[in-house]
Amino acid sequence: MTVSVPAPPTGDGGDSRTSQHAALARRLLLWYPRAWRVRYGDEFAELIAAEITERGPCWRRSADVAVSGLRARLAGVGMTGHPLDAGAAARAGLATVAACAATAGLAGAAMWAQLAVGLQWSVPPDRGITLAMDLMSAALLVLAMLGLLAAAPVAWTAAAAAVRGHGRQFRWPAVLVTAGLLVLVVGGHHFENGWPGTGGHLLAPQGSVPGGVAAFGWAATMWITSYWAHPAALGAFPATQIAWMVLCPVAIGCVVTGAVQLLRRAQLSPRALRYEMWLANIAGAELAAFVGGAVVWVLSAGDAGPGAPFRTGAIDRAGLAILAVALLGCAAAARHVRAAAGHG
Amino acid sequence: MDTPRADQSRALETLGRSSGPAGLILSSLADGPKHGYALTKDIESFAGVRLAPGTLYEALTRLEAHGMIEAVESQDRRRPYRLTATGATALTTYLESQRKVAEVGLRRLADSWALT
Numbered sequence: 244m245t246v247s248v249p250a251p252p253t254g255d256g257g258d259s260r261t262s263q264h265a266a267l268a269r270r271l272l273l274w275y276p277r278a279w280r281v282r283y284g285d286e287f288a289e290l291i292a293a294e295i296t297e298r299g300p301c302w303r304r305s306a307d308v309a310v311s312g313l314r315a316r317l318a319g320v321g322m323t324g325h326p327l328d329a330g331a332a333a334r335a336g337l338a339t340v341a342a343c344a345a346t347a348g349l350a351g352a353a354m355w356a357q358l359a360v361g362l363q364w365s366v367p368p369d370r371g372i373t374l375a376m377d378l379m380s381a382a383l384l385v386l387a388m389l390g391l392l393a394a395a396p397v398a399w400t401a402a403a404a405a406v407r408g409h410g411r412q413f414r415w416p417a418v419l420v421t422a423g424l425l426v427l428v429v430g431g432h433h434f435e436n437g438w439p440g441t442g443g444h445l446l447a448p449q450g451s452v453p454g455g456v457a458a459f460g461w462a463a464t465m466w467i468t469s470y471w472a473h474p475a476a477l478g479a480f481p482a483t484q485i486a487w488m489v490l491c492p493v494a495i496g497c498v499v500t501g502a503v504q505l506l507r508r509a510q511l512s513p514r515a516l517r518y519e520m521w522l523a524n525i526a527g528a529e530l531a532a533f534v535g536g537a538v539v540w541v542l543s544a545g546d547a548g549p550g551a552p553f554r555t556g557a558i559d560r561a562g563l564a565i566l567a568v569a570l571l572g573c574a575a576a577a578r579h580v581r582a583a584a585g586h587g
Numbered sequence: 588m589d590t591p592r593a594d595q596s597r598a599l600e601t602l603g604r605s606s607g608p609a610g611l612i613l614s615s616l617a618d619g620p621k622h623g624y625a626l627t628k629d630i631e632s633f634a635g636v637r638l639a640p641g642t643l644y645e646a647l648t649r650l651e652a653h654g655m656i657e658a659v660e661s662q663d664r665r666r667p668y669r670l671t672a673t674g675a676t677a678l679t680t681y682l683e684s685q686r687k688v689a690e691v692g693l694r695r696l697a698d699s700w701a702l703t
Contacts, residue, residue: 304640308641
C-alpha cells in the first residue's frame, strides 16, 4: 500500500521564514498537554507549519488550535469526551470529581468555621442562622465520611500494589498526603489555641458544633481571609500566625494533589469504580445541601451590622460562588465518568 | 436489539463534535494512508471543506483511540494514518445511513419542488 503525499509546501531549505513558521507551530503546540505533545507533537507541528507556509498566519487557525488544545487538556482530567482508554478516562474523571469536591469542601469549611466560631460567642439574631449551621454541619460531616469511604479502596489498591512490589508509583502521592495531613493536624491543633473559644465556651451549647471542632476548623481555614487585601492589618498578626497562614494552604494543596494522584494511578476494578461513582453522587447531593444551608445563612444574616459575628461579607459571597462552580465541575466530571464507565 | 452493525454506526456518532470530521477523514483514508497535510488537501478536494489543524487532530486522536485508524511506521516527521477493519465497517454503515438520508431528501425535493 502506498502513501499518497501531495507536494509539501514546506521547503527543505531552512530559510528564515520556514524557521519562523516552525517556531510559531511549536508555540501553538503549548496549548496541548505534555502527553499529547509527546505522541502527536512532531507531526502536528509539521502540519501547522505547512498550513502557515501555504496560507499565511491566521488567527482563526490559532484559535482552532487553542480550543482543541484546551479540550485535550480538559479531556486529560476527565472533563470532556476522552481519547484515552475507558479506565483511564474514568480515573481521570473521578480525580476531577475529587478535586472539585475538595475545592468546594474547602470553600464551605471556611464559611462554616466562621459561623461555628460565631456561634461559640454570640446568640444568633435569627433562627435561620442556627438552621443554616445545622444544615452546613450535617453536610460537611457526611462529606468527610464520604471522603474516608472513598479513600478506602484507593488506599487498599495502593497497599496491595506495594505488597506485590509495584508501589513505586504511589510513593510520592502517599508522602504528599501524609505530610500534608501531619502539618494540618499538628498546626491546626496548635493554632486553634489562638482562639479563646477552644474547648468550648460558656455559650457553646447554643451551637451544634463542639468548641474544639469549631476552633480547629477556624485554625485550618484562617488563611481564607480578606486580611490579605489589608497588609497593614495583617502586619499586626504574630509572625508565627502569618507563617501558618502561608503553610496551611500549602499543606492542604499537598493533601489534595497527593489524593488526586493516588486516584489517577490506582487501577481500580470496575466494581470499585462504580462504588466511587455512587459515593460521588451522594457527595454531589451533600454539596448541594451545603450550598442550600449557606444561602439560608446569607439570607438570614442580611441585616447584621458591621462587626457582627454572623455578618456575611464579600469573601463569603465569593466562597458561595466557588462552591457553586465546583459543584458544577463535579457534575460535569461525574457525567463523563459515567460515560467512560459505560464504555468500559 | 442492537446489531453489531448498528453499534459500529454509533461508534462514529459517539465522537461528539468530531463525528463530522471523522466521517471525512475515514472517507479520505478509504483509498490509502495519508498524513495530516495530505488529509487536509484531499478532504478539501472532494468535500470542499478545509479542516483546521486542531479540528483535524482532535478527530484523528479520537479515531485512533477507538481503533478506527492506526498510525503507519514512517521515518518522516509527518506520520501517515490508515483505515482499520473496524474503521472500514464504521464508515460503511455511516455512509449507508447518509445515503439513505440523501436519497429520501432528493426524492422528496423532486416530488414537491421538481428541483432534480
